[in-house]
Amino acid sequence: MRALVTGAAGFIGTNFVRQTLARKREGIDRLVALDLLTYAGNYANLTGLESDPRFRFVRGDVADRDRVAALVAEEAIDVIVHCAAETHVDRSIVDGAPFLVTNVHGTLALLEAVRGRPGFRCFLHVSTDEVYGSVAEGRSTESAPLRPSSPYAASKAAADGFVFAYAATYGVPAVITRCSNNYGPYQFPEKLIPLFVTNALDGESLPLYGDGMNVRDWLHVEDHAEALWHVLGLRAAPGEVFNISAENEMPNRALTEQILRLLDRPANLVRYVADRPGHDRRYALDPGKLRATGWRPQVSFADGLARTVAWYRERRAWWEAIKSGTYRDYYDRMYSGRLAGSSAAPREPGV
Ligand code: NAD
Ligand code: DAU
Numbered sequence: 322m323r324a325l326v327t328g329a330a331g332f333i334g335t336n337f338v339r340q341t342l343a344r345k346r347e348g349i350d351r352l353v354a355l356d357l358l359t360y361a362g363n364y365a366n367l368t369g370l371e372s373d374p375r376f377r378f379v380r381g382d383v384a385d386r387d388r389v390a391a392l393v394a395e396e397a398i399d400v401i402v403h404c405a406a407e408t409h410v411d412r413s414i415v416d417g418a419p420f421l422v423t424n425v426h427g428t429l430a431l432l433e434a435v436r437g438r439p440g441f442r443c444f445l446h447v448s449t450d451e452v453y454g455s456v457a458e459g460r461s462t463e464s465a466p467l468r469p470s471s472p473y474a475a476s477k478a479a480a481d482g483f484v485f486a487y488a489a490t491y492g493v494p495a496v497i498t499r500c501s502n503n504y505g506p507y508q509f510p511e512k513l514i515p516l517f518v519t520n521a522l523d524g525e526s527l528p529l530y531g532d533g534m535n536v537r538d539w540l541h542v543e544d545h546a547e548a549l550w551h552v553l554g555l556r557a558a559p560g561e562v563f564n565i566s567a568e569n570e571m572p573n574r575a576l577t578e579q580i581l582r583l584l585d586r587p588a589n590l591v592r593y594v595a596d597r598p599g600h601d602r603r604y605a606l607d608p609g610k611l612r613a614t615g616w617r618p619q620v621s622f623a624d625g626l627a628r629t630v631a632w633y634r635e636r637r638a639w640w641e642a643i644k645s646g647t648y649r650d651y652y653d654r655m656y657s658g659r660l661a662g663s664s665a666a667p668r669e670p671g672v
Contacts, residue, residue, distance in 0.1 A: 322348045322442070325398045327383050327431065328405030329354030330362035332508040333447065336542040337402065337549060342373055346550070353396050354378045355389075356405065357423075360647065361509045365639075383427035386434070393434040399442045402549060403431055409511050410451070410471045411655060414598055417472030424476035425483070432487040432495065443553055444484070444495040450538065450564070450604045452478040452499060460607035463499070463562040470599045481562075488560035496557045498549060500565035501606050504625065505542035506632040510640050511651070513537075514626075517577060518633045519640050521586045528656055531596035532667040533574035536603040540567045541620035541629075551616045566606035567618035574667070576626075583630045592663035594656070596671050 324341075328334040338354055352375050356362045370376045377396075381388050383405045392398070405427060407413065407420045428446065435441045453461040454468030469475040487493040508515045517527045548565045557563070577591055608616075633640060644652075 322400055323351040323353075323396060323398050324349060324400040324402060325353045325355060325393065325396065326402045326404065327355045327427075328362070328403075329378070330356040330358055330364055330366050331404060331408070332361075332505075333503055333542055333545060334404040335363075335366040335507045336505060337404065337546045338367065338370065338376075340543060340546045341550070342370060342376060349375060351396060352376050353392065353398065355381055355383065355392065357382045359407075361408065363507075363643070366507050384422050384430055386430040389430045390434040393438070398435075399440055400553065401431060401435065401444045402447065402553075403428065403445065404447045406477070408473065410473045411511070411597060413471050413473035413476070417476070420473055420476040424473075425479045428480035429483050432483060432493060436487060436491045436493055442494060443556075444493060445549060445553060446480065446484045446495060446497045447549070448481050448497050448499045449474065449477050450499050450501045450566070450606050451601065452481060453604075455601035456603050456605045460605045461564065462607045463564055463610055470601050485560050492559060494559050496552060496559070497562045498552055498565050499562060499606065500545050500548070501538035501540045501567075501604060503540050503542045503545050505629055506636075508542075510644055513573065513576070514580070514629065515633060515640065517580050518584065518630050519644065521581060521584050521590055522634060522637070524586075524590070526592045526660055526663070527577055527590050528592050528594040528660060528663065529573060529577060530594060530600060531672060532670050533577065533591075533593060534572045534667075534670065535600060536570050536572050536605070537576075538566050538604050538606055539569040539571060539576075539622060539625075540565060540618065541625040544618040544620050547619070548611065548616050551614070552611070555614055563611045564606040564608050565611060566608040567620070567622070568606075568608065569622040570603075570605055571622075579626060580630060583627060584634070589665065591665070592660055593666060593668050594659035594663045596668070600671070602670070
């Protein structure tokens with residue numbers, strides 16, 4: 322197997338690549354890591370892998386059609402795990418344009434590169450539960466309608482649409498996975514868990530949006546990586562979709578309390594700030610289809626969160642390097658006004 326992993330220097334890509342090479346997965350002859358190294362990509366995450374003869378890192382843009390087509394041909398790629406994306410909902414609310422380019426044009430460029438390619442085995446498109454939108458009750462199955470709320474989610478839903486279309490129209494062997502919120506090591510500290518852990522370690526405020534009762538469904542990134550390999554092994558029909566969830570639903574407020582407890586930090590670090598516009602109240606995936614094929618998550622949330630918190634506590638140099646420079650400007654832009662108008666008590670939902 323000759324695999325191309327896009328977005329390999331990001332959070333999920335890094336964990337997927339490291340796990341794949343560390344476990345010496347049978348059948349992996351080549352692993353090409355393609356990443357543009359945007360603000361979210363960090364080449365240092367892949368340190369140490371260069372000595373593995375199966376590994377090659379390429380800096381490049383998934384939306385660059387010629388580059389992507391040439392790479393796929395030159396490396397005789399037969400499997401693609403497509404993780405590259407603009408991924409932060411808050412940034413998409415400020416400007417959706419980069420999300421359209423990377424998430425939609427990028428996916429299209431990759432699909433074009435493999436269309437009609439002899440011997441090509443699988444294009445695995447890593448999508449998200451956000452495409453289903455907010456779920457008031459029950460859990461989203463793979464056939465639930467797509468109702469994206471944020472520009473990010475809209476771009477992922479559009480990309481899913483191109484995957485379906487290339488499977489149906491050209492028979493591209495493409496499948497989609499939709500996972501819930503991931504947590505674990507190497508996550509860029511703009512996302513809830515690494516942001517709150519690193520802020521708490523520095524005695525800084527933890528800005529909870531709205532009333533803090535929005536519910537997310539947490540999946541350890543190692544379980545996600547295993548699930549991706551499991552799906553690859555299924556040889557599913559073109560256009561199949563698989564939800565990936567460990568069914569760990571939790572309101573943000575309860576998660577924040579757990580982080581503070583693990584770090585032994587005071588509750589008064591929490592500040593309730595103005596809500597995210599269009600903030601989905603709850604995500605909940607039904608992973609029954611994948612479970613029926615034998616996949617099971619292995620990491621309990623208590624253990625996974627404790628290990629994750631410990632990882633950031635012990636890797637101060639990793640996140641301090643990120644949380645300086647342009648990150649500081651981003652943080653001030655997104656949070657200084659909100660924190661100035663924050664309160665110690667929960668707000669009404671959506672305020
Ligand atoms: P991330 O933001 O940590 O990493 C994204 C990576 O993509 C970065 O390394 C970045 O440099 C790279 N990238 C961005 N634009 C690129 C471009 N034009 N060309 C090449 N590389 C580019 O994201 P993540 O959390 O690792 O997410 C990976 C995938 O999983 C995304 O498709 C995301 O939509 C999906 N997903 C993530 C989560 C989650 O909780 N993190 C949940 C569901 C789905
Ligand atoms: O559900 C899957 C999605 O999970 C992925 O598709 C996205 O790429 C990924 O970024 C993530 O999106 P979320 O918006 O759920 O993640 P985020 O970490 O930004 O926020 C998690 C919850 O925490 C959400 O309800 C908003 C809230 N939040 C977030 C931040 C950054 C806060 O209350 N305060 C914050 O400062």
